[in-house]
Amino acid sequence: MQNGRQSAPTVFHNARLVDPASGLDRTGAVLVENGVIADIMAGTARPAPPDGARVIDCAGRVLAPGLIDMRVFAGEPGFEHRETLAGASRAAAAGGVTTIICRPDTEPVIDDPAIVDYVRRRARDDALVHVHPMAALTRGREGREMTEIGLLSDAGAIAFGDGARTTADARVMRNALTYSQTFGALIAPHVEDAALIGDGVMNEGEISARLGLPGRPAAAEIIAVERDMRLVELTGGRYHAASVSCRASVAAISEARQAGHPVTCGVSINNLVLNEIDVGAYRTFFKLRPPLRSEEDRAAMVEGLASGAIDVVVSDHDPQDTDSKRRPFVEAGFGAVGLETLLPAALGLYHEGQVGLVDLLAAMTSNPARILGLDAGRLEPGRIADLVVIDLASPFVVLAEDLVSKCRNTTFERRHMQGRAVLTMVAGSIVFERAPAEADA
Amino acid sequence: MAEPVEIRSPILRSPHLLGIDGLGVDEVLALLDLADRWVDRNRAAPQKRDLLRGRTLINLFFEASTRTQSSFELAGKRLGADVVNMAVQRSAIAKGETLIDTAMTLNAMRPDILVIRHEAAGAVELLSQKVDCSVVNAGDGAHEHPTQALLDALTMRRHKGRIEGLVIAICGDIAHSRVARSNLILLSMLGARLRLAAPATLLPPAVDRFGAEVFTDLRDAIRNADVVMMLRLQSERMSASYVPSAREYFHFFGLDHDKLALARPDAIVMHPGPMNRGVEIDSAVADDPRSVIREQVEIGVAVRMAVLEALAAHVGVAG
Numbered sequence: 001m002q003n004g005r006q007s008a009p010t011v012f013h014n015a016r017l018v019d020p021a022s023g024l025d026r027t028g029a030v031l032v033e034n035g036v037i038a039d040i041m042a043g044t045a046r047p048a049p050p051d052g053a054r055v056i057d058c059a060g061r062v063l064a065p066g067l068i069d070m071r072v073f074a075g076e077p078g079f080e081h082r083e084t085l086a087g088a089s090r091a092a093a094a095g096g097v098t099t100i101i102c103r104p105d106t107e108p109v110i111d112d113p114a115i116v117d118y119v120r121r122r123a124r125d126d127a128l129v130h131v132h133p134m135a136a137l138t139r140g141r142e143g144r145e146m147t148e149i150g151l152l153s154d155a156g157a158i159a160f161g162d163g164a165r166t167t168a169d170a171r172v173m174r175n176a177l178t179y180s181q182t183f184g185a186l187i188a189p190h191v192e193d194a195a196l197i198g199d200g201v202m203n204e205g206e207i208s209a210r211l212g213l214p215g216r217p218a219a220a221e222i223i224a225v226e227r228d229m230r231l232v233e234l235t236g237g238r239y240h241a242a243s244v245s246c247r248a249s250v251a252a253i254s255e256a257r258q259a260g261h262p263v264t265c266g267v268s269i270n271n272l273v274l275n276e277i278d279v280g281a282y283r284t285f286f287k288l289r290p291p292l293r294s295e296e297d298r299a300a301m302v303e304g305l306a307s308g309a310i311d312v313v314v315s316d317h318d319p320q321d322t323d324s325k326r327r328p329f330v331e332a333g334f335g336a337v338g339l340e341t342l343l344p345a346a347l348g349l350y351h352e353g354q355v356g357l358v359d360l361l362a363a364m365t366s367n368p369a370r371i372l373g374l375d376a377g378r379l380e381p382g383r384i385a386d387l388v389v390i391d392l393a394s395p396f397v398v399l400a401e402d403l404v405s406k407c408r409n410t411t412f413e414r415r416h417m418q419g420r421a422v423l424t425m426v427a428g429s430i431v432f433e434r435a436p437a438e439a440d441a
Numbered sequence: 442m443a444e445p446v447e448i449r450s451p452i453l454r455s456p457h458l459l460g461i462d463g464l465g466v467d468e469v470l471a472l473l474d475l476a477d478r479w480v481d482r483n484r485a486a487p488q489k490r491d492l493l494r495g496r497t498l499i500n501l502f503f504e505a506s507t508r509t510q511s512s513f514e515l516a517g518k519r520l521g522a523d524v525v526n527m528a529v530q531r532s533a534i535a536k537g538e539t540l541i542d543t544a545m546t547l548n549a550m551r552p553d554i555l556v557i558r559h560e561a562a563g564a565v566e567l568l569s570q571k572v573d574c575s576v577v578n579a580g581d582g583a584h585e586h587p588t589q590a591l592l593d594a595l596t597m598r599r600h601k602g603r604i605e606g607l608v609i610a611i612c613g614d615i616a617h618s619r620v621a622r623s624n625l626i627l628l629s630m631l632g633a634r635l636r637l638a639a640p641a642t643l644l645p646p647a648v649d650r651f652g653a654e655v656f657t658d659l660r661d662a663i664r665n666a667d668v669v670m671m672l673r674l675q676s677e678r679m680s681a682s683y684v685p686s687a688r689e690y691f692h693f694f695g696l697d698h699d700k701l702a703l704a705r706p707d708a709i710v711m712h713p714g715p716m717n718r719g720v721e722i723d724s725a726v727a728d729d730p731r732s733v734i735r736e737q738v739e740i741g742v743a744v745r746m747a748v749l750e751a752l753a754a755h756v757g758v759a760g
């Protein structure tokens with residue numbers, strides 16, 4: 001994130017403080033000084049602000065740790081026409097996301113400490129939010145040779161995976177899971193068996209059959225997850241399935257966790273709120289990876305999130321330019337923008353009573369922070385002041401033209417949503433504030 | 442000779458024919474009736490009509506198909522249209538032009554009807570959203586091939602007098618076949634009893650949801666069938682290990698006289714062409730009197746004339 005901005009002390013009062021890590025959910029105030037949370041006070045009383053402090057009356061709105069999005073395609077280097085660190089960070093700020101983990105499947109691939117360093121410097125100069133690059137697990141993401149996990153970790157790579165590719169070679173994966181332990185590194189791969197998905201473009205089933213589109217069977221994901229659970233059992237490596245979409249994948253991960261293995265998993269917001277029927281008549285904006293699954297699998301994702309079997313919710317932000325999406329379905333690019341809609345779409349699950357607010361926010365704050373070892377995601381004195389004020393009530397309609405993102409390939413066009421970020425603070429600086437008229441709308 | 446005015450209200454509600462899915466029974470029956478008359482008229486006096494005089498029909502084939510393209514060309518010409526064949530194949534795409542660019546370019550030439558074949562499912566529908574003229578789907582990937590299904594249905598109806606209640610076995614590479622998909626929708630709409638037969642690797646996912654009986658033994662599927670429709674096996678299916686060899690495929694799934702003997706004595710044999718003799722169909726069966734494969738080609742022209750005539754009702758009156 002950008003350096004050198006002097007931020008005045010800030011007092012948030014009359015807020016509904018939600019700290020998922022401690023389970024705190026009560027009215028109170030927060031004092032931010034020098035970029036960190038200096039104090040947290042209970043009750044409706046407005047604390048005496050220090051000199052020159054900005055005082056923000058939250059009017060009962062939620063004040064929570066800023067969101068951490070573990071799966072973002074930020075474009076740099078090599079795909080600046082789709083996304084940039086600056087652009088992704090603006091979208092993040094508008095969505096209440098204060099930390100993004102960016103994917104390594106760039107051009108060149110983030111598989112060298114110099115490129116990790118490049119991304120971090122670019123982010124420091126350009127980005128409004130914290131950016132942590134993931135590094136590739138194998139050189140060139142080719143699945144053959146392990147990357148320099150130690151040097152890359154030292155350079156600041158926060159986790160390892162081959163972007164949207166799964167390491168097919170079980171021996172390479174085994175060695176990576178073994179070797180990474182020396183450095184405490186997290187292996188966070190995409191999970192889909194490449195041979196089995198073949199040229200598939202959507203979930204395999206009745207709908208793909210009727211549309212005449214090649215399918216990606218659920219088994220391709222389940223096989224990849226189950227294999228990796230065996231390898232974790234064999235090696236003891238720390239493992240996070242980046243984005244699961246099938247009931248049986250969650251079951252396999254839960255089982256390994258119950259057996260004491262250090263495994264966690266994430267789910268894309270798309271797989272929580274959409275299903276394969278949304279593909280409709282070849283709507284390429286719904287061509288995603290992992291694909292939108294059956295309604296039964298979608299419901300299982302919500303269930304897994306509510307029960308804690310799924311640890312993390314990600315936006316899977318993956319901007320595609322118009323040319324990539326205005327094509328026949330089989331030829332169109334995979335992915336959708338998501339940073340700005342992550343929180344509102346997730347809040348839909350809360351409004352429907354499917355997931356409690358604290359659990360929901362935990363999956364986007366304290367859980368990813370814990371998995372990644374970040375000093376963020378908590379509302380606690382001494383922690384970095386990455387905060388979001390959320391208006392749970394405000395209804396709005398998602399319109400592509402309102403998005404901050406350069407690419408507008410949203411899966412939520414014209415969706416009615418309720419609740420979103422109205423103020424985002426990163427390390428004590430306000431990086432986004434929704435105009436009052438818009439906030440009240 | 443002046444053509445009698447036959448149509449007052451449009452036969453097709455949509456200005457496009459993108460698939461059988463979405464058509465009503467009334468539309469299908471009207472098209473079949475219209476095509477039926479064209480078969481007879483073509484046989485009686487294959488003379489040029491002027492229903493589409495002054496209209497431009499562009500055949501836009503991204504995937505080569507001499508047979509279907511000629512059929513549409515002939516249909517258009519017999520109705521008096523100016524027909525332009527654009528063999529796009531890979532050339533424009535190789536130059537980096539997107540599908541939509543190609544469509545916009547052609548649209549600027551103001552054709553009245555675009556007949557499109559493309560290897561990607563949904564591509565024809567996508568194009569129809571970008572152009573101002575009528576669009577006919579001449580096959581999109583493994584999705585639909587509506588005029589083929591219509592000509593198949595008409596061939597059956599002319600031979601059997603009905604579709605309802607007929608036992609129809611569709612055999613071969615169902616998974617990758619747009620012909621099978623369009624036929625499944627059309628023939629079930631008209632009340633046929635459908636059977637599908639293929640090695641399990643060539644059946645689509647969720648095949649039990651298609652309203653047909655499913656067989657992995659060709660003999661069981663053919664037994665007492667009124668119609669045996671064989672599908673073409675693309676040679677690339679063998680390299681992708683869907684089936685081990687042409688020899689094994691022919692042995693179990695090729696239609697020969699032994700297997701055909703299980704069908705009703707008056708059964709007809711169909712194939713959308715082009716045939717792989719000795720792979721999905723024995724040469725002797727292809728040339729058997731029960732084979733109506735060449736008649737399908739003839740009826741294909743009539744069906745396409747009917748479709749073009751029906752769409753002409755949507756084409757701008759001025760011109």
